Amino acid sequence: MNARSRVEVLLELADDELILGWRDSEWTGIAPLLEEDVAFSSIAQNEIGHARALYELAARELGTDADALAFDRAPDEYRCAPLVELRRLEWARTIARHWLYETADEIRLAVLKASDDPEVAGLAAKIDREEAYHRMHAEMWIDRLLATEEGTTRLREAIDELWPYALGVLDGELRLQLVERVRGRLPFDLPEVEPVTRGQHTEELRELWDEMTEVRRSAPTGAQW
Amino acid sequence: MIWEVFRQERKGQPFQHAGSVEAPDFRFAEIYGREQYGRRGESEALWLVPREHLSVVEGWADEFDLKYRRVDGYSIKARLKEARERAESR
Numbered sequence: 001m002n003a004r005s006r007v008e009v010l011l012e013l014a015d016d017e018l019i020l021g022w023r024d025s026e027w028t029g030i031a032p033l034l035e036e037d038v039a040f041s042s043i044a045q046n047e048i049g050h051a052r053a054l055y056e057l058a059a060r061e062l063g064t065d066a067d068a069l070a071f072d073r074a075p076d077e078y079r080c081a082p083l084v085e086l087r088r089l090e091w092a093r094t095i096a097r098h099w100l101y102e103t104a105d106e107i108r109l110a111v112l113k114a115s116d117d118p119e120v121a122g123l124a125a126k127i128d129r130e131e132a133y134h135r136m137h138a139e140m141w142i143d144r145l146l147a148t149e150e151g152t153t154r155l156r157e158a159i160d161e162l163w164p165y166a167l168g169v170l171d172g173e174l175r176l177q178l179v180e181r182v183r184g185r186l187p188f189d190l191p192e193v194e195p196v197t198r199g200q201h202t203e204e205l206r207e208l209w210d211e212m213t214e215v216r217r218s219a220p221t222g223a224q225w
Numbered sequence: 226m227i228w229e230v231f232r233q234e235r236k237g238q239p240f241q242h243a244g245s246v247e248a249p250d251f252r253f254a255e256i257y258g259r260e261q262y263g264r265r266g267e268s269e270a271l272w273l274v275p276r277e278h279l280s281v282v283e284g285w286a287d288e289f290d291l292k293y294r295r296v297d298g299y300s301i302k303a304r305l306k307e308a309r310e311r312a313e314s315r
Contacts, residue, residue, distance in 0.1 A: 140256065
């Protein structure tokens with residue numbers, strides 16, 4: 001974390017939240033239960049709200065604005081982890097990704113909350129108060145899946161597939177914390193894999209970016225909304 | 226499992242029925258209740274009650290047209306009409 005500048009740290013978190021929020025919002029209208037449709041859409045809105053607050057903080061330092069950071073960069077300039085880019089329209093994988101991300105995010109936010117920078121620490125604490133409900137949502141699903149054999153199998157398949165990506169959300173000491181927490185929570189072993197780290201992007205990000213920035217790109221420069 | 230949701234808008238106000246959520250247990254019901262009935266600050270508190278725990282009372286005997294017991298039981302429209310007609314016929 002120390003090797004990165006303040007702006008880089010803010011953008012990593014902001015990009016993760018924006019892209020995951022976008023992915024989560026893909027369930028709106030088609031989630032397997034009406035209640036989850038509402039809950040997941042609401043989580044998606046929260047994540048995008050966090051992204052906006054983080055972009056605003058970064059934008060002040062960079063002399064730009066939040067919209068420009070969210071929409072005007074090329075796909076390769078985003079600093080999000082590949083985990084959040086994956087388009088996984090299958091419920092077990094969605095829940096597994098949600099839980100893995102929230103677990104990693106809690107570790108990262110704990111560090112940011114302890115930051116000497118009062119703006120960063122304050123915003124991280126504010127975000128974390130909302131993430132607490134996301135974690136409650138994710139944890140209750142993990143317990144429910146682990147309560148049955150079918151659920152455990154489905155979760156295991158999803159975790160096996162996503163684990164290399166989850167490892168890539170954090171690095172160094174924080175990654176070790178993530179491994180410890182996830183290992184402590186699951187009754188099965190995690191695969192021995194190399195992390196898919198930040199800095200590389202999936203093809204799926206490109207497709208998401210095309211869709212996400214389409215309106216912005218089609219509007220005349222400087223259009224006011 | 227259906228949970229009936231009662232919502233209190235402000236401290237001290239009565240809880241009113243807001244709707245329901247479908248959830249397998251209280252943990253799920255709490256999250257769904259929070260998301261559907263509280264995330265915009267519209268609720269001070271919620272009561273979540275499994276539908277099967279509600280005691281339902283219904284079915285009323287009203288054989289003798291006892292509506293005079295209610296404040297809206299006196300319809301004066303018809304009587305006013307009669308009185309008007311009587312007055313006109315004089």
